[in-house]
Amino acid sequence: MAHCHVLFYFCIMDISEFVKNGDQYFLPNLSIDLVIIGYSDAKLKCLLLKIGKKWLLPGGYVQRNESVEDAAQRILKSRAGLEDTFLKFLAVFGSEDRQFKSFLEQFAINEHIHLDQKSWLTDRFVSLTYYALVNYEEIFPTTGDFDEAFGWFDFKNLPEMWMDHNTIVNTARIQLITDIQHEYHAHNLLSESFTMPELHKLYETILGDRIDRSRFQKKMLSTGLYKRLPKLNKNTPGRKPYQYRAKK
Amino acid sequence: MAHCHVLFYFCIMDISEFVKNGDQYFLPNLSIDLVIIGYSDAKLKCLLLKIGKKWLLPGGYVQRNESVEDAAQRILKSRAGLEDTFLKFLAVFGSEDRQFKSFLEQFAINEHIHLDQKSWLTDRFVSLTYYALVNYEEIFPTTGDFDEAFGWFDFKNLPEMWMDHNTIVNTARIQLITDIQHEYHAHNLLSESFTMPELHKLYETILGDRIDRSRFQKKMLSTGLYKRLPKLNKNTPGRKPYQYRAKK
Incomplete structure (x- = not known):
């Protein structure tokens, strides 16, 4: 019962309460998605989570009493278990038809929960995305209690992902190429x-x-x-x- | 009655309706602010609007049926009257205490409208900011019907602005310096x-x-x-x- 965006709320609330009234605790219509990038065996890799038959980026929502930046760091820490990780804003994904419907239906089936079509979760979400550069060796991704899986995927061989997450990863890959021409942050991928x-x-x-x-x-x-x-x-x-x- | 974020909604709704139920038409908790940059007389300038005794950036909200990018372009077009303007994402301003309270109180007084403390407008707003590079000579900013004013201000001599808008302008100034080192977009400021x-x-x-x-x-x-x-x-x-x- 510990999935992707939901994992981090069990300390705060029950999952049914989260689905029903989560927008009392989190800003509605706004999500955070993280492209967590590692480097191993001369390959760039990306940390993904499995829900149903597809994969997705680790992500979450912004608590009403925390900043967007703190939310991104909190989600990254929950996922990768690291403090002081290099994290950089990537882009806004804000198309008007961006919603989680097919993903949520799969999720609701997995979790045996009722998903009201008027739930805040079925509404449109604008995603604020970040990329993190982590030392692959020091990362111990957190798994949930049930059927969640995580995996590192080669950037050149990504699985099918939910929603526009393939596009987000590809955007991060291109941005990283641009950024290393004038920033000096790539060493965060090494020991x-x-x-x-x-x-x-x-x-x-x-x-x-x-x-x-x-x-x-x-x-x-x-x-x-x-x-x-x-x-x-x-x-x-x-x-x-x-x-x-x-x-x- | 045509102020800043509000200017663009008169075709859609009455201002009282906007204050009361605007979140049925726009995404809540999310605003767009534009740093519109011009160049004249060998100085960089920024287009600002006056409300009460302070100034603010042109901005607006995202309609539920338009993309974030389209919203930014629409707001820019409404303000500067230009099509195909160079517009680039700047940064997210997402601190947890970011709300419009003192600004809105001033606005409500000016407009003689009742501002319910539970209005969606008094809630926290995450701002997605963009900067635009425009040809100063071709810009004809739109003014409203009442006490609104606009003005071009030298980047080095900005007036007191509402909320964190001084910080946003300063962020744009620094980003522009970084960007012109490896992008070639500055000519958009010229004829x-x-x-x-x-x-x-x-x-x-x-x-x-x-x-x-x-x-x-x-x-x-x-x-x-x-x-x-x-x-x-x-x-x-x-x-x-x-x-x-x-x-x-």
Whole structure:
């Protein structure tokens, strides 16, 4: 009984109460959806949840007494279990026919609950979307008690998703490509310390293209954003690249 | 009786009906605010409306049967009278205490209308903000029938504004500086045809800094985004710079 948008409300209310009167606690017609991006095995991945036969992005609603930004962080924390995660606003998805009808019907069947056609949940929703860059190794997604599943999917091999969520993920992918040309946030996808070859490989993966390695390293180091760490004792033979860490 | 957010609804409903039951026609808790930016006399300017003793951004609400994007365009068109205006999403302003109370009280006094404390208008509003780049010369802002005023204000000399609107304008100013480093949309602030010295001066104004003129021109022309126009007959003496136009 712990699904997607609903997972986070059990501390507050019963699920029937949520379906019936949730708009007393949350802003109506407004949802938050998160594209949680990880990086593993030289591939970009996205964290998705399964409801019925399709998948969807982790998301939720904005409590009436919390800011939109806090809501996004709360939902991310509930899902990924991380504090201080890199989170960036992506886009508004606000088409006039954007509603959850087919998804909610599936959900109601799964949960054996009655879904009134006048429920606030069946109304139109404008989605505020964010993307998060997380260290795949440190993420422990939260699962629910019942038939919920989660999974990491390769950006290039996404499953069928509910509503416009495929479009949202694709928008995040394109935005990430744009953003890394002038922001330096991609290292959030790596461990806290990383080598320049690792960062280089990450950029190549995001851009889907080759990048000249020595020019890349020179450019990254010239930003002054990365601190070189002291050399570890080398007990193994061969040359080892320096480790770096992003400055605060 | 034609104020800011309210101006655009007279074709649909009476103002008392709007205050009382507007959320039957518009999404509740969600507003749109526009930072309409013009350029004149080597200064960046912002179009503001006056209500009572303070000013505010042109804005409105999203009709239940229109997309968020269409709502922003509709509001911009109503205000500035222009089609196909350059409009870009800016940011979400979603703090939990964001409501219009003091503004609405002033508005109700001006309009001699009763404002129920339970009106949807007195509730919290999340604002979706956009910035528009317009040709100052072609803009004819729409005024209302009563005590509304509008004015263009220098970005560096803004008046006191309602709510968080000063912050929104400042956010737009900073975003514009970031955006022109990697987007090529600033020419929307000029006439349809312009010279490279004019474009150069505009960039210097936005950045608040000097830019090497020949390097700037070289960079702009190398983008291939600007089409050089045929030379006009020169009836006046002296060398004239070429005119350019942005390609579609």
